[in-house]
Amino acid sequence: MTAVVAALGQPWARRLSVLGGLARFAFRAVRAAGRLSRTGRFVMLRVLVNQIRFTALQAIGLVALLSAILSFLVIAQSVRQLGRFGALERVGTIMVVAVIRELGPLLTALIVVSRSGTAIAAEMATNKVMGEVTALEAMGIDPFIYLVLPRMLGAIVSVGCLMVVFDSVALLAGYVGAATTGVHLNRYASLVLATLSAKDVWITVAKGICFGAAVALFCSYHGLAVTKGPTEIPQAVTRGVVGTIVAIFIMSAIFVAVTA
Amino acid sequence: MNEPRSSFLVQAYAFGVEGAAPLVFEALDLRDQPDHPANRFTLSVEPGTVVAAVGDEDSGVGDLGRYAMGLARPLKGRVLVFGAAIGGLPYYDLLVFRRRLGYLQLGDGLLQNLSLKDNIALPLRYASDHRLSEVEGRVAQLVEAMHLGAVAHLRPAQSNEEDRRRAALARALALDPELLVLEAPFDGLTGRAAIEILEHAARRLDGTPRTVFLTAQDLHTSVRRLIARVVRVQDGLAQDEPS
Numbered sequence: 001m002t003a004v005v006a007a008l009g010q011p012w013a014r015r016l017s018v019l020g021g022l023a024r025f026a027f028r029a030v031r032a033a034g035r036l037s038r039t040g041r042f043v044m045l046r047v048l049v050n051q052i053r054f055t056a057l058q059a060i061g062l063v064a065l066l067s068a069i070l071s072f073l074v075i076a077q078s079v080r081q082l083g084r085f086g087a088l089e090r091v092g093t094i095m096v097v098a099v100i101r102e103l104g105p106l107l108t109a110l111i112v113v114s115r116s117g118t119a120i121a122a123e124m125a126t127n128k129v130m131g132e133v134t135a136l137e138a139m140g141i142d143p144f145i146y147l148v149l150p151r152m153l154g155a156i157v158s159v160g161c162l163m164v165v166f167d168s169v170a171l172l173a174g175y176v177g178a179a180t181t182g183v184h185l186n187r188y189a190s191l192v193l194a195t196l197s198a199k200d201v202w203i204t205v206a207k208g209i210c211f212g213a214a215v216a217l218f219c220s221y222h223g224l225a226v227t228k229g230p231t232e233i234p235q236a237v238t239r240g241v242v243g244t245i246v247a248i249f250i251m252s253a254i255f256v257a258v259t260a
Numbered sequence: 261m262n263e264p265r266s267s268f269l270v271q272a273y274a275f276g277v278e279g280a281a282p283l284v285f286e287a288l289d290l291r292d293q294p295d296h297p298a299n300r301f302t303l304s305v306e307p308g309t310v311v312a313a314v315g316d317e318d319s320g321v322g323d324l325g326r327y328a329m330g331l332a333r334p335l336k337g338r339v340l341v342f343g344a345a346i347g348g349l350p351y352y353d354l355l356v357f358r359r360r361l362g363y364l365q366l367g368d369g370l371l372q373n374l375s376l377k378d379n380i381a382l383p384l385r386y387a388s389d390h391r392l393s394e395v396e397g398r399v400a401q402l403v404e405a406m407h408l409g410a411v412a413h414l415r416p417a418q419s420n421e422e423d424r425r426r427a428a429l430a431r432a433l434a435l436d437p438e439l440l441v442l443e444a445p446f447d448g449l450t451g452r453a454a455i456e457i458l459e460h461a462a463r464r465l466d467g468t469p470r471t472v473f474l475t476a477q478d479l480h481t482s483v484r485r486l487i488a489r490v491v492r493v494q495d496g497l498a499q500d501e502p503s
Contacts, residue, residue, distance in 0.1 A: 035352075039395055040386045127371075135369035138329050139431070140358040140387040 018243075025221045026213070029152055032144035044150050051154025055116040056161045063111055063162045064169045070107065071099050071170035075177035083181065091183070092191030095174050101200055102252065104166045105159075109211035109248045112159050113241055117219040120151050121240035124223025125233040133224065148220045155216035160208030167204065203259055210251050218244040275357045277343025282307055282439045282471040283328055289336035290320030291496035300337055303491060303498045305439075308469035310462050310486060314476050314501075315493030321475050322366070324493075325443040328473060329363050330354050341439065359387050362432035362440040368424045370416040376427040377403060377412040383434045402430040405460060421448045429457055436465045442474035451482040458486050 036044060078094045124147060127133050136143045171192065178188045222240035226232040287300040301320070305311045315321035326332040327339045330346035338345050341361065349357060363369075370379045380402050384395040403412045406426040416424050425445065432440060440461055446454035464470045474487075484490065490501040 037386060037389045039384070039388070039390060039392055042392060043385045123373075130372060131365065131367065131369055132371050134331060135365060135371065136382075137355065138331060138358060138361075138363040138365060138369070139383040140355045141383065142352070142355055146382075146386060 022217060022221055025148075026217050028144050029148045029217065029220075032142050032149050035142060036145055036149075040145065044145070047150040048154050048157075051150055052158050052161075054119070055112060055154055056158035059111055059115055059158075059162060060165055062115070063108060063166050066107060066111065067104070067166040067169040068173035070103060071095075071173040072177040074099055074103075075174040076180055079178050079181040079183055088183070089191055089194075091178060091188070092193070092195040095171070095192050096195040096200060099170050099174065100167050100196075101203060102256075104170060105163050105204065105207040105211060106248065106252055108162045108166045109159055109207075109215065110245065112155065112162065112212070112215050113219075113244045113248070116155065116158070117215045117241050117244050118237050120155075120216060121219040121223040121237040122233060124220050125226040125236040126230075128224055128226045129230050129233065143224070147224075148216070151220060152213060152216040156209050156212035159212035159215065160205065163204050163208050199259070203255065207251075207255060210255075211248055214247045214251065215244050218247060275344045275349065275353060276341065276360075280340065280343025281305060282342055283441075283473050284340040285324065285327070285337070285498075286340060287337040288327065288334045288339070289496065290323065290334075290493065291318075299496060301493065301496055301498055302337075305471060305473050306488075307471050309488040310458070310472040310474070311489045311491065312474045312476060312479055312487045313491045313493055313498070314479055317477060319493045320496065321477070321493040322443070324473075324475050325363070325365070325441050328441045329358065329361060359383075359435055360438050362435070362437035364425075364428050364432045364440070364442040364445055366443040368416065368428035370424060370428055370431070372416055375413050375415055376408055376419060376423065379416070379427055380412075380430045380434055382431060388435060398434065402434060406430045422450075422453055425449060426457065429461060433461065438464075438471060440470055440472045442472065444476050445474055446476065446480060446483060451480045454480055454483050455486065458483060462486065 075091060075095060078091055079088065082088050082090050082094075127143075127147060133143050133147070136146055174192070175185060175188050179185070219237075219240035222236045222243065226236050281304050283305040285301055285303045287302055290301045303311075303313065313321050313324055323332060323334070327334050328341065328346070330339070330341075330349060333347040339347060341357075344357065346354065346357070370376070371382070374382070377399060381395055381399045384390055384398055388395075390398070403409055406429065408423060408426055408430065411419050411423050412427075414423075416427070419427070425448075429442075429445070432442075442461065445457060445461075449457070458472075461472050462470055479487070479490065491498045492501050493499075
């Protein structure tokens with residue numbers, strides 16, 4: 001009986017242990033910010049700008065494309081279906097609630113995970129395997145300051161900015177979708193603006209921070225957890241990406257529950 | 261004890277005992293010997309001297325550098341660095357304390373995504389409070405001293421072994437540490453390059469001799485004349501070799 005309970009509980013104990021490890025990891029990353037030297041702050045700013053360039057700037061095209069296609073499809077289909085029931089005014093609700101509030105942050109975070117999360121996990125794991133983390137520690141440099149902190153801040157800023165890009169393109173593409181079924185710009189704008197509120201802005205900001213931090217923390221954590229050798233690198237990348245995706249979906253559900 | 265030149269380094273001086281030997285290995289268990297302190301490795305490195313520990317691959321000599329830096333802990337015994345038991349320091353204190361030490365790890369430990377120059381600048385940027393202009397000045401000085409001018413912009417993978425070793429040593433010397441720990445520093449180098457590297461390593465910025473502890477499987481005869489004491493690690497014990 002004890003063996004059965006142990007066998008059932010072991011995977012959950014392991015997951016809880018990973019969660020505890022992640023919490024400690026996040027705490028160390030935040031605490032590292034206070035230990036930066038004057039020059040370190042300046043250099044980190046440069047690293048941060050680079051991170052934002054790789055994570056946000058280079059992903060704008062992809063985010064805009066996916067946002068445009070998604071929004072066009074959703075709104076074009078919705079206008080057709082809702083128009084048949086005389087419920088066209090619900091287009092604004094669908095645009096704001098489904099696309100901007102839920103799908104936008106979710107898809108943006110997924111794009112960042114697939115592009116930059118994989119890179120972060122692979123880079124960290126390589127740093128560890130090549131002995132570069134040990135080299136940093138031997139120099140008296142906290143690896144969290146040099147490796148984790150700029151990536152975490154970069155991911156937070158990038159996800160936030162990309163969400164704004166996603167939402168902006170979504171609103172425009174939504175209009176194009178609506179226009180194909182004969183909805184005038186003024187009508188579309190009034191329907192969307194009637195539903196859009198300041199709360200949506202705050203939710204977007206909060207999601208940007210949470211999803212961005214999740215991408216960097218999960219991927220860095222699993223990357224730096226590599227101990228044995230290069231063969232562990234792809235496993236670390238997989239663990240990091242899968243963990244982040246699960247975390248983002250769970251956080252989305254929590255946001256819905258809390259802000260409903 | 262020398263005064264730290266950077267106020268950021270002052271924190272590093274909070275640890276250790278004034279006047280204590282720079283490095284002491286105290287009754288370390290390097291191999292499976294009968295458990296008796298008399299069978300354990302003991303060595304004291306005097307200030308301002310160059311001491312080398314040589315030994316076969318399986319002698320345990322390869323672990324001494326990591327023990328000295330607090331990167332690994334011996335199963336038995338302890339390592340005192342400036343009087344502080346380095347293995348017992350909490351993680352963040354250890355990071356701060358290491359600013360007094362320089363370390364050239366086995367291979368080179370250079371960060372692959374940075375140029376040689378940026379690798380040299382790393383400890384100055386993140387483990388000191390020097391201004392950016394001071395950092396650039398010190399890096400330029402080290403690049404010139406190590407004859408890296410023509411290759412400083414290259415990444416480690418684009419450089420040859422000697423240049424990588426020179427850059428790694430320059431990085432270890434960046435904060436002008438009191439104690440320098442070198443792991444197999446002369447592997448793959450010519451006798452002339454080895455002598456030049458050791459001469460740089462053994463002198464501090466103010467001209468005073470630096471304490472250097474190095475480990476190797478063997479030493480070239482030409483280098484031996486620069487080393488005050490050579491100790492052979494055999495059967496887990498330190499045996500002095502004639503200089």
